[in-house]
Amino acid sequence: MLNKYRKVMLIDDNEVDLKINSKIITISKLFDEIILCKSGEEGLSYLNNHIDDEENLPDFILLDIQMPEMDGFEFLEVFKKFPKPLKDKCLIAILSSTLDFGDIKKAEASRYVIKLLKKPLFPKELEEVLNRYLIN
Amino acid sequence: MNAPTVRVLYIDDEENNLHAFKASFRRQYEIYIANSAAEGLKILQNVSVHVVIADQKMPQTTGVEFFKNIAETYPDPVRILLTGYTDIEALADAINHGDIYRYITKPWNDLELHNSIKNAYDAYKTKIDLRNKIAELEKTNNELNRFIYSISHELRAPLVSTLGIVNVVKLEGLFDENEYWRLIETCSNKLDYYIQKTLQYYKNNKNISEITPIDFSKVVPELIELYSYVDKETNFHVDIKQEETFYGDAFRIEVILGNLISNAIAYQKESEENKKVNITVSVNRSSAEITISDNGMGILNEHLEKIFTQFFKSKTNHGSGLGLFIVKEALNKIDGKISVSSDTTDGTTFIITIPNVK
Structure with a gap:
């Protein structure tokens, strides 16, 4: 079930976390390709550049909340305006270390966020989410 | 001699009174006088006055009307009304609508008026100090x-x-x-x-509490799942009897149950092969009673009284001394109760009662 070619996009301003999480995903072989973005803007411009290029769109986006300039919630606001096929393909989960009640509630309230994952990322947890939402 | 400068505005249409007032009080206060409400308003616009005294009987605008007019634009100065004995109605009106601090009957007695102004200034200062304190506290809180x-x-x-x-x-x-x-x-x-x-x-x-319906058959398994993530050896047996809707503070209830559940997992006997925790919940219209009992290492009798105090740690366990303290604090906020019985052979039982708030 995991042999379909799949891409994941990581959006996080923290380079250590980008490195850790891509390592975890590589080792656990949950995705074939990882797109690393150091900011929400970078993620959005990647999506914009591949808007009609379904092959290269990520199947799954792991989005940090607290980032300078554009935070995770602002990213979601812009993401909302993408065409439906893109939104249907790119599922989003929040990946954050926040314990802030407001953040958690806001993340749960967003219709594009399928799950709130807490750092550190455990392969098993990620796999459970993927099995639940990404099996086509 | 560092007494604060108290600025007093006195409004009266009788020039004699204005001069008499100024003559009596100019040494103690910074005096401003006006012979009509309109003139008084002009002074208020330019000077930050602490105490305003107005005569009731004036042509055009009465004292009470003047106080009513400035109630919103100049709410800070403290107001004193000068009036004759006969003006009971004006007095009632002044108290009800003019927000006056005191009334003084004419002709005034210098000492009485002096004391009233002094007290009025104190009231002014208290009001301003309180407002500054509130602003300061809001800032600190933010x-x-x-x-x-x-x-x-x-x-x-x-x-x-x-x-x-x-x-x-x-x-x-x-x-x-x-x-x-x-x-x-x-x-x-x-x-x-x-x-x-x-x-x-x-x-x-924080005193905020959000009351929502709570479904214990959902909350308890979720918390067990969360805290047994690191240690799957402990077997939980959960028995929930909830037919009534329970309303309570979800955050605090989760904190309470979460801390107790994680303790029940953390303080198992290492040698015990059948580590187990029983949780029963029974809800009725007025409260929920929750029992959490384990067959873990138990608590020494002499420690039982101290376990809810902050930073209490026993030599044998590796806790932080915060978990049960927070449980107790959270229970206090929602009027809950907790009792504990424990011994080192059979383990520990906590019984909690939380009121149903609806």
């Missing part, structure tokens, strides 16, 4: 909120990264090659635990 947010984020984020690195080391199979990894993991987990408890304590201390 800063504290920001501080807590940054603890929950800026301080915790790098810590969680560290735990992430340990995770990668485990996945790469290098964890057991060097005992330092385990030590780093232990320290990081401990620090994370303290940060989380600090946040729980702080959030509990």
Whole structure:
């Protein structure tokens, strides 16, 4: 079930976390390709550049909340305006270390966020989410 | 001789009174006089006055009308009304609508008026001081909120990264090659635990409480799932009898049950083969009674009274001294009760009662 070619996009301003999480995903072989973005803007411009290029769109986006300039919630606001096929393909989960009640509630309230994952990322947890939402 | 300058405005259409007033009080106060409400208003616009005295009987605008007019534009100066004995109606009106501090009958007695002005100034100062204090407290409170947010984020984020690195080391199979990894993991987990408890304590201390319906058959298994993540050896037996809707403070109830459940897991006997925890919940219209009992290491009799105090730690356990303290604090906020019985052979039982708030 995991042999379909799949891409994941990581959006996080923290380079250590980008490195850790891509390592975890590589080792656990949950995705074939990882797109690393150091900011929400970078993620959005990647999506914009591949808007009609379904092959290269990520199947799954792991989005940090607290980032300078554009935070995770602002990213979601812009993401909302993408065409439906893109939104249907790119599922989003929040990946954050926040314990802030407001953040958690806001993340749960967003219709594009399928799950709130807490750092550190455990392969098993990620796999459970993927099995639940990404099996086509 | 550093008495504050008290600025007094006196409005009266009788010039004689104005001059008499000025003559009597000019040494004690900074006096402003006006012979009509309109003139008085002009002074108010230019001078920050502390006490306003107005005569009731004036042509065009009466004293009470004047006070009513300035109630919104100049709410700070404290008002004193000068009036004759006969004006009972004006007096009632002044008290009800003019927000006056005191009334003085004419002709005034200098000493009485002097005392009234002094008291009025004190009232003014108290009002302003209180307002400044409130503004100051609001500022401090906002800063504290920001501080807590940054603890929950800026301080915790790098810590969680560290735990992430340990995770990668485990996945790469290098964890057991060097005992330092385990030590780093232990320290990081401990620090994370303290940060989380600090946040729980702080959030509990805030008086906000959000009452929502609580479904114990959902909450309890979720908490067990959350806390048994690290240790799957303990068997839970859960029995929930909830036919009534229960309303309560979800955050505090989760803090209470979460701390007790994680304790029940953490303080098992290592030698015990059948580690178990029984949780029963029974809800009726007025309250929920929850029992959490384990067959763990138990609590020494002489420690039972101290376990709810902050930073109490026994020699044998490795706790933080915060968990049960927070449980007790959270219960206090929602009018709940807790009792405990324990011995070192059979384990510990906590019984909690939480009122149903609806």
